[in-house]
Amino acid sequence: MSMAPSNTLPRPAVLIVEDDEISQKIVKRLLENMGHECVAIVGDGEQAVEIAGQKRPDIVLMDINLQGEIDGIETAERIQKIYSPVLIYMTAQSDVDLSRIYKTSPFGYLLKPLVLDQAKVLLDLARHRIFDGAAPPGPHKPDVGQFYSHVLQFIDGLDVGHLCLNEKGMILGADSKASRILKAKSGDLIGKSIDATPFGLGSRDRPGEPGAGGRPPEALYDSSRVQVTRIPAPAGALPGECSVVVLLKEIGEPGASHSDGDSQLDSVKSAYDAALQKYHLAETIVQKMRHRFVEKPDYVNFFIQSKEAMGGDIFLFSQGTAGKAAYFLLGDCAGHGLHAALGLLPIIETFYVMSGQDKPLAHIIGALLENTQQSLPTRMFIAAALVKLDYARGLVEIWNAGLPDVVIRNHLGELIRIESSGLPLGVVSRSQYDIQIESRSVEHGDKIFLYTDGVIEAMDASKEMYGQERLENFLQSTGVCGSLVEGVKSEMQKFCKGIPHHDDMTFVEICVPERPSLEACHLPGVAWKMSFDLSAQALKATDYRPLFMDMMLKTHVDFVARKEEIFLVLSELYSNALNHGLLRLDPDLRNDPEQFFLAWRDRLDKLDTGWIKIDLTFRREDEGNRLDIEMEDSGPGFELSGKKDAGDESAGGRGILLLRSLCKEIRYEPPGNKAVAVFAWPRPE
């Protein structure tokens, strides 16, 4: 391993969790000698969680056997829910419960009574792990604990012991069954070689491997009595530097036949292999899905810095099939490991499938909410922002659920912040969720920035955060041209002065491209297509229906004979979009025209957000004329099943009855904020 000279690295802050006074003093003195900062010494687990949460030390030195409600391992688990310090256990117990310890993915552990030189080496390694990018690959991998505990399930209940070895064949850990089979305390096994093969020369005095110092190599087991099966594990799939798992099975025990032992070992090995295979498969799938950019468009720039292979941030991009809009999803996943990664798959798939079909944003969000509720493991959630950039219309829709403010910098250099408007995905179900989408008009030259909290929470050596203010100042101060992504990256590096990031971070820049020219009229059979985007201000100012009628009537004489019916169909769709989608008037209010009118006028006066998009497409086909009216609004949509029945004598029922009797086709697209009506009529003789 390569290490930078020690004196150039900052000194880490350490929390000591230890209830024995003598040990407290020893550790404290050790830290002082090494120049590490001791933020506090506490003897109680719950207090330790609190102080760790406040002071965020780099390293937590944790005694396993604590007085009080919770032991050291649980204390560590609780701290890891807040953040992930480098964890080093200290224990006097020789028979350590490895499976519990591994779940917390410690950096290492020290046996008591402490051997000062060993402790010093381990702390020094930890310091390199924190501050030196070239430090040994981190044992700190939450994935691993989960995978490992999965494997332990197979061994559980069988009379099979297991050991973890590093690549040199040295024992890093042993469970109680292994220690019984080998007739040695597990504490004594650690550091020894399982075989008679001596360590390589280089590793004999290698620091950081507790107990490595010059013991004479000897075989630990009698091969006539103990059957040994080695299962090599690929890097990263097992805790720490562990690269081989050894299964031990006593043979020739009274009452146990040879073949029993064999088949038990075989079943464990094959289960283990299967688990490994699944792990790799999942890893491969998730990696591929996450980076499934067909082709990154020129106008999008981003950087992702990940702390580990699985878990963390995801950034997805998709181009709708119609080529009019692009969709982006940035997610910051709380929760790690294989289950979490697999839980992401349906979400990723939903995003790609639905955006590929140009579904309305509210519809995609609804499906994502449903999916996360179903597929994410409990305690995992995703803070996310979903963006639909409709560059053909110069419109952006943004839904921010738990991420830092999405920032739009317009071409004048002004910043517009879109705050989070709801809980992250996976917390509550679709029916409990109030989806709030912000829509803004944007133009060429505007930039949209999305980022995860790792960016603004990046810290310098004094634990000061980079912060939203610094980021925004930078975004505002730089020129319009060119990408800001590299700039943000180097600003952060400058600020953090080489302190590596503790969290995943992703920063995305979307530069609004120029509007493409409309090519709808080249579609076969289309005589013309008109598209309108009506903003809240426009809708307030005037009634657009007569204008549309006048335009249509001027395009073709065939409209004249059917103008009343077309007006009625257009009106019904337009009123539904305006009155219910934007003004949110209760549909039942229509039965009292006076109350309805008063509420309508009042809300129209106050309307300041939202939009209606209208597409009118006129075709002259052999079988006759056809006008397609598509009306989409920024509202949340309505329950399609709650749509009034045509037999209903209420105002709503009348509207539906008229539409059905006049139109060749009428349909509503989920979540009910888009209606499509097809009005067809024969050509006059």
Add this chain to the structure above:
Amino acid sequence: MAVKVSVTENNGQKVLTIGVTGRLDIYSYGEFSAAYKDHIADCSQTVIDMSELEYIDSSALGMLLMLRERAGGAQAAIKIVNCSPAVAKILATVKFDKLFGITPV
């Protein structure tokens, strides 16, 4: 839109005539209601002249029902005259021909 209202006498009975020009819809709700509200109670018959009417939408249907309510509901005698065949068809679709006497152009 514009609303023209006149009251005439026919065999000693007061007849209210409402002439609607342009569009009858929610945007004309205020004007439409205000135009007839002072007369509707005094008149035993109401005629809505649609010869100048260009478009109606479904909120206009609600307005016609409200007028009928104020004119006495089931007892009211209301005629819709001079409407275009298309409007007559729309009114028939929602069964207004059972509530109003409808005479197309």
